[in-house]
Structures are given as structure tokens and as C-alpha cells.
Amino acid sequence: MNTRPIYTTAEIRKIESLVLSVPHSPPLMEKAGLAAAKVAHTRLLTDDKQRILILAGPGNNGGDALVAARHLREWGRQVTLVLTGEAERLPxxxxxxxxxxxxxxGTVIPELPDGGQWDAAIDGLFGIGLNETRLLAESYRQLIRQINQLNLPVLALDIPSGLLSDSGRVPDVAVKAAITTTFIALKPGLLTHDGCDYCGEIVVCDLELDVAALIPPQNWLLDRAGIVQRLPSPRRANSHKGTYGRLGILGGATGMIGAALLTGRAALKLGAGRVYLGLLAQDDVPVVDPVQPELMLRSPSDFFNPDFLEGLVIGPGFGSEIAACICLERALQTCLPLVLDADALNLIAQHTELSSALQARKAPAILTPHPAEAARLLNTSVTEIQRNRLEAARNLARKFNCAVVLKGAGSICAFPNGHCHFNTSGNPGLSSAGTGDVLSGFLGALLVQGLLPENALLLAVYLHGAAADVLLKQQNGPLGMVASEIIPAARNLLNCWIEEENPGW
Structure with missing residues (x-):
């Protein structure tokens, strides 16, 4: 499948070591610096904008910057080079x-000069070496604040300085880049958490290495190319509603009926043949959804007949009353594929018997936690989840033997075998109530149409974000985007993708 690999810092270091152990190995720093210079030369500078500020730090990231500076000077650019490290202590x-x-x-200066005028900058202060135990000194934090205040387009080398490569966390301050040229392969921190706000456009320079042959990847980028082969097949003329699955949705406790309705509407619009809602609300339960009368409302007790459904979504507006616990316990005992969201996850975190029942299941289940729900499931804090989202997603998948999407900026899809995919679609417009309920409906619909759980999860997550991206352009921004708008946008996109991949079907 045409997807790009992602490597942790330890894996990148191992790749570098393997390359350097080969006699006459390629000069990686020279290649990296030249690649960065080409990006700066063509993307940040023009005939009218020749002046570039380059900041070289005390390590190999600074060496990449020095190489880039040399090439840019040779090409006629006006280079101001700030070297923060001591020359004799450089690698x-x-x-x-x-x-x-x-x-x-070329000449070097030790600090940022007052009153300097530049058209662009290159950040070569720190690369992937920073981590939770090795953070920026105050002098570098102050320098980064100065760089950001210059309001220049910045090209970051490998990763913006101050951003942690494995987690995407910014403990204090980081360079705000317009472009990040990352070397060898993508890193997790570029794609999730704070990395989504600091990296700008990401350009991968593999330095002519076949990295997948050196170390088989465990993590991949989830993008349009990655979901093409996961699409449903085009529909045949000789089919009917029973061909496309029977999905049940349990949720909608008192005061939260809307969550279950959103899930049901999303499932219908993404192609589920029949969708049944089991609402837990005791009062004011509608007999029909006036917006989507095709939804069929049934008693939750009907949902556990083994021949009634082919998949079940549990949790949207579920609540935490005893009736919800009983429904969840019964659902976990079935052989149905499950999508567990919202309050279903909270109940599993609260009750060890439910957690054990989930772990013991043979049928597939997909968990859709946001960071707070993930923290409850792993008995930790939101801070610890966000400190390493990749590790948290992987731990959830292994603990419960389930597919998992850890939602948030740069959602991470994880599987029990340790494989993870970082989603590239979506925008802040998804930060509104109900968007998670819509995602659960997409997942349920794809499952009952026969997609494998892995394919259903990856397609639903990418499609959910891509639909929001379409709306972002139509609405000229994310403000005021609501969950119900995601549904028709996703339906249209999915139909377009299937048609593009199967022209003339």
C-alpha cells in the first residue's frame, strides 16, 4: 500500500548507525544541508528577497544548517549565520x-544582531535530540522567542527547535515554522499534538535512503493514498437494503438523545442498509426522527437477539445509569463487531468486570477515546496521555486487544499488533460537540457493509477529517462548523472517491 513510514527517534538513530557502518557510506549531513538549501532557495527566497538568517545550534542539526548556509552563499544569497555552539565542541x-x-x-556571529533585516530564516538549533529529560536551556528559549517575534517565514531543519520528536509536545516554546524539511523519514512529533501547529508544510527528504529496507516501519502516515485500497466496492445493481448491513446504536439517555441521532444519521448517510436506534431516555422519547425518518427506533432490549444486527455502536449520549451498564455488559457478551465511544468507554474504565469482558472478547471492537477517556482507560492523567500520544494509543490497543483511534490533533489509529497510523486530515472545525458521534456512525456503517475493522477505522477517521477540510474551504474557516454538516460532506466525498477509483463501473 502506498503509505509513508514514520520513525521514532531511536529508530532514526539506528538507521543512521546502519548507514554509517557501511564503508564509503553517503555523507548524510552534506545531503541534508543541500536538500534544505534547495528548499530555502526555491520556496522562501526570490530575486527580490535575498537575505536569509541561519541559526546553527551546537549539534548535528547545526551542522546541517552550516552546510545549507554554504550552498546558499554559493548561489548568491545574503547569509547571516548565527552559531550558538562553541566551535571546538561541535560533533x-x-x-x-x-x-x-x-x-x-563565510563568517559566524554568536548571537542575533540588533536591527537585522532578513527575508527568511532557517532554524538549525536543535533536531530530534530533545526529549522529556533533555529540554531547552533558558538562553535558547529566549532566542526562539526572538525568532518567532521576527515574523519571518522559517524553514525548520528536521523538526522545529523546541518540539519533541516522539510526542509532538512543546514543553515551553518552539520555533513556529512555515516549512519543515525533515530528513530520512517522518517523525511522530511532526504529525500530532502541538506539532500540528508548529511544523507548517512538511517536506520529506529521504537522503536517497531506502529506510523501509533498513528497518521495517511500525508506523505510517494515513493520507488519501493510504485509504484508496480500503474503499468499499461500487454497489451492484442487483442489491437491496439487506445487502448493506443492519446496524444498531445504543445511547441517547435523558438529555442526550441528540448524540444518538447524530450517530444514526451519519450511519445512514454512509451507506448502512438499515439503522436501528435504541434510546435509553425515559422521558420524551421520539417515535420517529423527523429529520431522518428512515431511522428505526426500537427498545434497547431488542438489540441482543443474535440474528437482529450485524454491528453495534454503543456510547453516544449513553449516560452512566444502571440501565447503561446492563446494556453494555450484554453487548460485550455478543459476537457482534462493536464500536465503543464516549460513556461506554467511561463505564469500562470504571468497572473492572466490563474491562475484563472487553479484553476477553473474540469478536472485533473499535475504541474511539479522546485524551480524557484514554486517561481513564489507562488509569493515568490527560497530561501523561498527551506526553506521548503514540505510546498511549499503542498501550490501549494492546491492553484491550482492540483497534483504537486516539482522537485529537493528529489522531492516531493503533492496532494490537503494534502498528499505528497518523491521520493527516481534519482541522479545528472538528472541535465542536457531536463530531465524535458522527465518527462513530461512520465506523458502524462501514463495519456492517463488510469492511475489515482495520480498513473501516482508517477510512472513517480519514474521511471524517477530509469532510471537515472540504467544509473549511467552503466556509472560509473553521469557526462555527457543526457536526451535522460533516455528514453530507463525507457522503459526497466517499461517493466521489469510489467513482474515481472505479471509472465506468
Missing amino acids: QDARQALEQWQSAG
Whole structure:
């Protein structure tokens, strides 16, 4: 499948070590610096904008910046180079890059000059070496604040300085990049959490390495190319509503009926043949959904007949009353594919017997937690979940032997075998009530139409975000986007994708 691999810091270090252990191995720093210079030369600078500020730090990231500076100067650009590290303490390759820069007539200054005027900047202060135990010193935090205040388009080398490569967390301050040129392969921190706000456009320069042959990846990018082969087949003329599955949705306790209705509407519009709602509300339960009368309202007790349904979504507006616990317990005992969302996850976190029942299931289940729900399921804090979203998603998948999407900026889909996919679609417009309920409806619809759980999860998550991206353009921004708008946008997109992949079917 045409998807791009993602590697952790430890894996990148291992790749570098494998490359350097080969006699006459390629000069990675030279290749990285040249690649960065080309991006700056063509994307940030023009005939009228020649002046570039380059910041080189005390490690190999600074060496990449020194190489880039040398090439840009050779190409006629006006380079101001700030070297924050001591020359004699630079790593060997970086020291050699400094000597080559100076031999070519370049000079260095130790700090950002007052009153300087530039058209763009390159951030080569720190790369992937920062982590939870090695954070920025105050002098570097102050320098990064100064860089951000210049309001220049910044090209970050490998990863914006201050952003943690494995988690995407910014403990204090980070460079706000317009473009990030990342070397060898993508890193998790570029794609999730704070990384979504700091990296700008990401350009991968693989330095002519076949990284997947060196270390088989465990993590991949989820993008349009990654979901093409996961699409449902085009519908045949000789089919009927029974061909496309019977989905049940349990939820909608008193005061929260809307959540279950959103889920049901989403499931219908994404192609489920029949959708049944089992509402837990005791008062004011509608006999029909006036917006979507095709939804069939039934008593929750009907949902556990083994021949009635082919899949079940539990949790939207579910509540935490005893009736909800009983329904969830019965659902976990069935052989139906399940989508567990919202209050269903909270109940599993609260009750060990429900957690054990989920872990013991043989039939597939998909969990859809946001960070707070993930923290409850793993008995930790939201801070710890966000400190390493990749590890949290992987731990959830292994603990419950389920497919999981850890929602948030750069949602992560994880599977029990340890494989993870980072979603690239979506925008802040999804930060509104009900969008998670819509995602659950998409998941349920795809499951009952026969998609494998992995394919259903990856397609639903990417489609959900892509529909929001369509709305973002139509509405000129994310403000005021609501969950119900996502549904028709997703239906249209999915039909378009299926048609594009099967022209003339």
C-alpha cells in the first residue's frame, strides 16, 4: 500500500548507525544541508528577497544548517549565520561543515544582531535530540522567542527547535515554522499534538535512503493514498437494503438523545442498509426522527437477539445509569463487531468486570477515546496521555486487544499488533460537540457493509477529517462548523472517491 513510514527517534538513530557502518557510506549531513538549501532557495527566497538568517545550534542539526548556509552563499544569497555552539565542541561532521563554511569566506556571529533585516530564516538549533529529560536551556528559549517575534517565514531543519520528536509536545516554546524539511523519514512529533501547529508544510527528504529496507516501519502516515485500497466496492445493481448491513446504536439517555441521532444519521448517510436506534431516555422519547425518518427506533432490549444486527455502536449520549451498564455488559457478551465511544468507554474504565469482558472478547471492537477517556482507560492523567500520544494509543490497543483511534490533533489509529497510523486530515472545525458521534456512525456503517475493522477505522477517521477540510474551504474557516454538516460532506466525498477509483463501473 502506498503509505509513508514514520520513525521514532531511536529508530532514526539506528538507521543512521546502519548507514554509517557501511564503508564509503553517503555523507548524510552534506545531503541534508543541500536538500534544505534547495528548499530555502526555491520556496522562501526570490530575486527580490535575498537575505536569509541561519541559526546553527551546537549539534548535528547545526551542522546541517552550516552546510545549507554554504550552498546558499554559493548561489548568491545574503547569509547571516548565527552559531550558538562553541566551535571546538561541535560533533566531528558539524565541525567539518563549519571549517568548509569559513574556508568559503563565510563568517559566524554568536548571537542575533540588533536591527537585522532578513527575508527568511532557517532554524538549525536543535533536531530530534530533545526529549522529556533533555529540554531547552533558558538562553535558547529566549532566542526562539526572538525568532518567532521576527515574523519571518522559517524553514525548520528536521523538526522545529523546541518540539519533541516522539510526542509532538512543546514543553515551553518552539520555533513556529512555515516549512519543515525533515530528513530520512517522518517523525511522530511532526504529525500530532502541538506539532500540528508548529511544523507548517512538511517536506520529506529521504537522503536517497531506502529506510523501509533498513528497518521495517511500525508506523505510517494515513493520507488519501493510504485509504484508496480500503474503499468499499461500487454497489451492484442487483442489491437491496439487506445487502448493506443492519446496524444498531445504543445511547441517547435523558438529555442526550441528540448524540444518538447524530450517530444514526451519519450511519445512514454512509451507506448502512438499515439503522436501528435504541434510546435509553425515559422521558420524551421520539417515535420517529423527523429529520431522518428512515431511522428505526426500537427498545434497547431488542438489540441482543443474535440474528437482529450485524454491528453495534454503543456510547453516544449513553449516560452512566444502571440501565447503561446492563446494556453494555450484554453487548460485550455478543459476537457482534462493536464500536465503543464516549460513556461506554467511561463505564469500562470504571468497572473492572466490563474491562475484563472487553479484553476477553473474540469478536472485533473499535475504541474511539479522546485524551480524557484514554486517561481513564489507562488509569493515568490527560497530561501523561498527551506526553506521548503514540505510546498511549499503542498501550490501549494492546491492553484491550482492540483497534483504537486516539482522537485529537493528529489522531492516531493503533492496532494490537503494534502498528499505528497518523491521520493527516481534519482541522479545528472538528472541535465542536457531536463530531465524535458522527465518527462513530461512520465506523458502524462501514463495519456492517463488510469492511475489515482495520480498513473501516482508517477510512472513517480519514474521511471524517477530509469532510471537515472540504467544509473549511467552503466556509472560509473553521469557526462555527457543526457536526451535522460533516455528514453530507463525507457522503459526497466517499461517493466521489469510489467513482474515481472505479471509472465506468
